[in-house]
Amino acid sequence: MRLEDEIQQKEFKDAYNKATVNLLFTHSYIVTKQNSFLKPFGLSPEQYNVLRILRGQNGNPITVSSIQDRMLNKMSNASRLVEKLKQKGLVIRNECPADRRQVDIIITDKGLDLLNQLQQEILNQNQNLIKLDASEVDQLNFLLDKLRG
Amino acid sequence: MRLEDEIQQKEFKDAYNKATVNLLFTHSYIVTKQNSFLKPFGLSPEQYNVLRILRGQNGNPITVSSIQDRMLNKMSNASRLVEKLKQKGLVIRNECPADRRQVDIIITDKGLDLLNQLQQEILNQNQNLIKLDASEVDQLNFLLDKLRG
DNA sequence: TATATTTGTATGTATATACATTTAATACAA
DNA sequence: TTGTATTAAATGTATATACATACAAATATA
The missing domain is CATH 1.10.10.10 (Winged helix-like DNA-binding domain superfamily/Winged helix DNA-binding domain)
Incomplete structure (x- = not known):
């Protein structure tokens, strides 16, 4: 689902701005699930x-x-x-x-x-959480590694 | 820089596992910079x-x-x-x-x-933080939006 | 209408993040 | 060797996250 719809924001100033917000939002998505999984333990x-x-x-x-x-x-x-x-x-x-x-x-x-x-x-x-196919996950890892310089 | 080198981990079980860790790590990278920028304000x-x-x-x-x-x-x-x-x-x-x-x-x-x-x-x-070119940022946004389903 | 349920917000508590400070042990230079 | 600086870990404090609970106001329903 598009970030713009999830947080009800019309548009971002540029793609870099959206990317930072997208990373924060996606992080929250991951951690919330991880948290509820680990809590019983x-x-x-x-x-x-x-x-x-x-x-x-x-x-x-x-x-x-x-x-x-x-x-x-x-x-x-x-x-x-x-x-x-x-x-x-x-x-x-x-x-x-x-x-x-x-x-x-x-x-x-x-x-x-x-x-x-x-x-x-x-x-x-992790596999259920990340709704990407194998080549897309590799691509994501490549981009994240590159992003940080 | 490869995540494996940054956190000194030899390898991940699979790319999905790496991706969750990569998202957490990259989030911390972003928030740390944001934090030090906003603190003076x-x-x-x-x-x-x-x-x-x-x-x-x-x-x-x-x-x-x-x-x-x-x-x-x-x-x-x-x-x-x-x-x-x-x-x-x-x-x-x-x-x-x-x-x-x-x-x-x-x-x-x-x-x-x-x-x-x-x-x-x-x-x-944001542009300095995210060391990707324009098409890569678009790709990243696409993958993050898709990832969450 | 009276009672029950739901909703919106605030609050309580435990954990984590961010960063400064403290304390003890070690390294090193005068 | 003495004094100074550095390092490792712990601790203090403010903010944020995660989630439970409280409470008042609104709504549903008997």
Whole structure:
């Protein structure tokens, strides 16, 4: 559905202006669905993302600042997100002996189990959410990668 | 720059999975820039968006729930955003005589002045932000509109 | 008309974002 | 070695998101 109709705006000043609004609106569309999917599992989209980063480590610890670097939202707050995950028993936190300022984070078996439980459903959901055919999705990824320069 | 390199992720399960992450990441890229642009003017991106909706009314009042419908983020809270704008003198709120549950919102001259002041800069900024040529932007808008179904 | 339901807005609470500040540990230069 | 700067993480505060609930006004219906 055309963005103009969805938000009842007659027209945009130019295509670049529409594109920024379109990205914001489409983001909201995605996150709203993700949110309602993850809610029964007690996870927010950001907490889910941090868990995925930790799983990608294959058992190796990763510091809080490295998590921050890999997060989708650079301005977010890895420290507090990790704290939430720790309270749920999904990660453990160890002081790093080599540098006592740093804190090593590892995903627990409980965290891995939860991710495995979600995995296939998430993949299915992404495909249902994005109503594009295979070549269009590739095109979208190409454009988004290029857009950011 | 490829998303995989930006967030240091080796690969995605499939292109649909990458696309959802890509949309989230690109959204953060856009909003971060928007935010730093609007901050000197004392506006958040959402407050700016509500002001634009009000300007689009050309002087006609609009209710809080109509603002909500047109907002980019449907789960946001128009009531509180309007309250913030009112505190800054950018909008006024009138009880609707025909239906005393409703509240009519109108942008003030001060609000219009602020928008005019921002207008050209925002358009320039959008074009700089989105590093695509004219036909690519059209393509992106087409894909985003189609994506949501 | 009386009662129930719906609607429009406001408010409460938890989480997240954005950014400044604090604190402790480490690195490095004088 | 001492003092200064830098770094990692945590914390404080304001705003926004997500969703539940409250409350008054309007509407439906018995």
